[in-house]
Amino acid sequence: MSKKGRYRAILFDLDGTLTDPEEGITRSFQYALRHFGIEEQDPEKLRRVIGPPLLNSFIEYYGFSQIDALLAIDYYREYFSKTGIYENRVYPGIPQMLQQLKQAGKSIILATSKPHVYARQILQHFSLDSYVDFVSGSELDGTRNAKSEVIAYALQQTGFQASEAVMVGDRRHDVEGAIANGMDVIAVLFGYGTREELADAGATVFAQSPQQLTELILG
Numbered sequence: 001m002s003k004k005g006r007y008r009a010i011l012f013d014l015d016g017t018l019t020d021p022e023e024g025i026t027r028s029f030q031y032a033l034r035h036f037g038i039e040e041q042d043p044e045k046l047r048r049v050i051g052p053p054l055l056n057s058f059i060e061y062y063g064f065s066q067i068d069a070l071l072a073i074d075y076y077r078e079y080f081s082k083t084g085i086y087e088n089r090v091y092p093g094i095p096q097m098l099q100q101l102k103q104a105g106k107s108i109i110l111a112t113s114k115p116h117v118y119a120r121q122i123l124q125h126f127s128l129d130s131y132v133d134f135v136s137g138s139e140l141d142g143t144r145n146a147k148s149e150v151i152a153y154a155l156q157q158t159g160f161q162a163s164e165a166v167m168v169g170d171r172r173h174d175v176e177g178a179i180a181n182g183m184d185v186i187a188v189l190f191g192y193g194t195r196e197e198l199a200d201a202g203a204t205v206f207a208q209s210p211q212q213l214t215e216l217i218l219g
Contacts, residue, residue, distance in 0.1 A: 009160040010101060010217060011136075011151060011183075013169035014112040014119055016051050016191030018094050018128065024080065024087030025050050029057075032075040038062065050192045051171035053113045053138070053145045070142075077140075085118055090126050091190060093210035098131035100214050110135045111154045111167065111177075113147055134158050147177030155181065168213065169193075172201035186216055 015021045026046040033040050040046060049057040054076060058069035101108060108131050112119050116137030123129040136154035138144045144153055147169075155162060167178035170191025178185035179202050187203035189195060195206065207213035 006219075007106065007164060007166045007184075007217060009107040009109055009158065009165040011109045011111040011154055011165055011167045011178075013051070013167075013171070013174045013191075014110055014114055014122065016170035016193070017168060017174075017188055018110075019088050019090050019122065019126065021088045022047065022050060022192075024084035027087060028076045028080040028084040031079040032058075032072045033062070035075045036062075036064075036068070036072065047192055051113070051169075052173050053147075055142065055145060081118070085121060086125060088122060088126075090128065091210065095128065095131075097210040097214045098128065101217065102131055104218055106217070107133045107158065107160070109133060109154050109158060109160075109165075110137070111147070111150050112137045113145065113150060113173065114138065115140050147173040148180040151177045151181045151183065166217065168207075168217075170198075172197050175201035175203045186213060188213060 012018055029046060029049050030040055048061065054073050055069050058064040058072045064072060098108060110119055110132050114137050116135050119135050119137045123132055134154065134157060136150050138150065144150050151167060155165065162182040166184045166186060167174055168186045168188060170188045171193040175185050175187060175198055185203055186205045186207055187198040188207045190209060205216065207216055
């Protein structure tokens with residue numbers, strides 16, 4: 001990666017990249033599905049919904065109509081906003097990584113498909129908010145649902161050019177969103193996307209750990 005060490009802004013995904021949200025997301029998803037008479041207990045089927053926009057997951061994996069998917073998101077948030085949001089943990093090494101990047105003068109931007117109101121709560125709950133300069137997320141009404149839109153909004157609001165920023169994420173949506181905006185991307189392998197999924201989406205640079213990620217960014 002020719003520009004490593006010269007990135008001014010680092011855009012991070014949240015779920016599966018900074019934190020492991022499996023318990024909270026899967027329980028919230030199960031809660032929503034039960035309102036439609038669906039009992040989903042398969043861990044693998046539940047893990048696949050971590051990362052992508054919720055609307056996509058309800059439609060793609062469970063055949064919901066647009067209307068039912070939007071209703072399912074409302075049910076999901078009933079559980080998530082009170083309980084699921086805190087059923088989460090920070091990956092080991094993440095605070096140290098963020099501190100190193102800040103000390104190196106990097107701007108840290110959160111770029112998540114999760115509504116920014118929830119993302120900010122999570123950052124504050126885990127004391128990560130002091131490292132983050134800007135939060136770009138979706139709106140509760142579905143605005144900026146696509147990852148490419150989240151990334152574009154982050155760049156627009158912070159004034160960084162795509163050429164001086166890099167996207168870090170664990171799912172194909174992160175990779176595709178970065179490429180759509182003309183950005184470099186580093187795919188992390190400690191989240192929920194497989195190397196195959198990420199490579200098929202266009203990723204060519206991978207990090208096995210937060211420490212390796214730091215080395216790739218700083219050069």
